[in-house]
Amino acid sequence: RKEVEQDPGPFNVPEGATVAFNCTYSNSASQSFFWYRQDCRKEPKLLMSVYSSGNEDGRFTAQLNRASQYISLLIRDSKLSDSATYLCVVNIAGTYKYIFGTGTRLKVLA
């Protein structure tokens, strides 16, 4: 079983739609969680950290469920510019190690 698992997609959604991705992790010692965005042939960029209480940044909402060991990303009112691959990233407590999911590809269609 992979340490961090994501549905690879692609998720094809119309502009204005709401879309949600989940990411499951297997190591219960995971302590920090992040969503990164990666455009085609570019480097990943930090989208948002995921806090235990959940957090929101404009149209983006991230949530953490420690009991079920998953994090989620919700995008409201999708824009064409949201088309990208979204990477789930987990940091294991007491280590410098970050584990990346293989990403979920989103295509927002006009």
Added chain:
Amino acid sequence: DVKVTQSSRYLVKRTGEKVFLECVQDMDHENMFWYRQDPGLGLRLIYFSYDVKMKEKGDIPEGYSVSREKKERFSLILESASTNQTSMYLCASSLTGVDGYTFGSGTRLTVV
């Protein structure tokens, strides 16, 4: 904003060559990392460093070495390049190690 600069965007090297990939960050970060990214496999950690002259193996260190002589610079060395090292190489830095990374723009290496 932190800037992480990788010296080359694209490189083509021959099998058996020694290859140096350079990475420089400008924000006095303690922690620096080298990853490779391959389709279907995601990002895999090769080496990381949490201080000058300190290095730790990641998940796939075989065939690679690193050097960190100065805080701002972290070099990845392919001792004898092979075709299975054709990949996108990404350098990253982090202030605390748990606050998320800033990545460089990547080096797409092709070994022929």
